Amino acid sequence: METPPTGTRKIIHVDMDAFYASVEQRDDPALRGKPIAVGGGGPRGVVATASYEARLFGVKSAMPGARARRLCPDLLFVKPRFEAYRAASSQIRAIFARFTDIIQPLSLDEAYLDVTANKPGIASATVIAQEIRSMIRDETGLTASAGVSYNKLIAKLASDQNKPDGLCVVRPSEGAAFMARMPVRRIHGVGPVTARRMQALGIETGADLRARDLPFLQQHFGSAAPFYYRAARGEDDRPVHERQERKSVSVEDTFFGDLVAEDALVAEVERIAASLWTRVERSRAYGRTVVLKIKFADFRIITRSKSFTAPVRSPDLLAQTGRALLRAQLPLPMGARLLGLGVHNLDHEESEEPGPQLSLIL
Template identity: 60%
Template sequence: MEKATRKIIHVDMDAFYASVEQRDDPALRGRPVAVGGSRARGVVAAASYEARTFGVRSAMPSVTALRRCPDLIFVPPRFDVYRGVSQQIRAIFAHYTDAVEPLSLDEAYLDVSVDRHALGSAKAIAEAIRARIRADTGLTASAGVSYNKFIAKLASDQNKPDGLCVIPPAAGAAFVASLPVKRFHGVGPVTARRMEALGILTGADLRARSLAELHAHFGKAAPYLYGAARGIDERPVRSHRDAKSVGAERTFETNLSDPAALHAALARVADAAWVRIERSGMAGRTVTLKLRHADFRTITRARSQAGPITSAAHFLALGETLLAALLPVPDGVRLLGLTLSGIARGDAEPTQPLLL
């Protein structure tokens, strides 16, 4: 018996935090806005599309963002407001399907293989959801519709902002082949650079490599990459999935050994991690530091608190304590990572560290 084809929608709000701020403050509309950070320090949590035209992106240091866009307006985040809007959006999802897998406050997978309201197609359901979001929240969302999660997520980014892209099963492999691998979910900047060095720039290049070759270069990620290059992804939409950890890590172009430079680098990593922690709406009580030596030896150290860690300053302070205990590192450090775990509450999927 032939397996039924899934109908998956990936919904991604357009510049969510910044769009909420522009919606609520007319003076910000049409202007370059960065949520989070400040003109002096910190990391951008989100950027409006006007700011993105200057190359401003989330997880970018504020000073870098300001260099790229001198007229950038920094706005403090209002996570309670964003969570409230996210709840409105999830109520809309629930009207169309019970199979909803949130990834963060502003994006989710939906399995609409069962057409609850007889709208006729997954595309029609996606259009209805986007229209309801606009009517109920005043915000726009982009959506990707396909037969698996990997392609649906790629498709949602294809026509942003306020766009819809449908990739049917017959077109999946060709669609993936045409895209740069750096757009693939799970391929961060470091992996993308390794692929580029191997001559793998597109999905077609990746598909030309054997599973054995991918294992040799990318280890346990090889099966995922091999399937993705062929438009294959069997992961189901999982409605209930407890988050285990959220974090960020950075690989340095030059190994660092100076304690001041290492603490400064850790502050950047902590800022980027906290953006994701706040975005996920989660709280945890354990901070884990990851440190990779110049010779690739990797060690981790963790510290737990009795209650949840609720501020970026507390999160960084625990990380700094863990780092200080490992100094000096005469041979140099090539990677630092900082992660929050022991999640007390959350509804996002287990998150790989953000690669800076």
């Protein structure tokens, strides 16, 4: 289908509210109204999703389980049930399909929809978003937040404005003002490290970003500069892709201070492996090759890998391989500022999550 001009498009970004935790609270009345975390609470565990009750204490996704428990001593940890999440996600996708076939899943719990030319012939994307949210609530017992706008960038930002169970609409005439007040750290595509670099240059908001010309941004941010330049102006012509087969699944951690000690490095690889396994299970994309990535204090990057004849289907094997790849490089010539672990050469089993890698900041 030919993509209509950017200003005429109608894009919805739907993001389920605390999806995994909400499914658990829906299915177990004893968990309702209580702070829960889906994931592991042990020394190597990682929070996959926290309920809104837990978020009041500062518990967040990708947080080590031990830290989450310190923040919220009454936190209840629940083992992930990915089959239940996939079942709920399939129900939600079926609701989307009543309105459009142009659906780009980002994960089990969020997706872009292009409803410019929708099946029911509804002129208002806002009405469609309201109907979708109502159907999700009635048919799954879950709540969703939605952002409606004329491009993907703003629709995604808008979906986060009135969470949980909210709706935000940004019209073409409102896009520039919406982006002007947006903190740069919230802009999709600006990671934690880039956000700190921008803040060091006095760039805190979209308005600050817009005040810098393209040569300035190119000088400081290289090839990413055109994206930032256009994002500050509310411009994004990326189409909604109906399906993309991912080639790898990976998790990276960037550290505020370089890591040198072997115990600290091994502990981080184990934590990354736990987070990566959650992502692998969620996406059902099991890989035959495990890849370790190390970025040193001088920004030099090395990768090391190990391949297997069959896909890695055990979290213990994944962690064991990560540790072995790391220990083969010890002692490191200098401190590590980033560690990453990924699986490549994937065997897809109806992968539900074609999104980008998960990036954490410690």
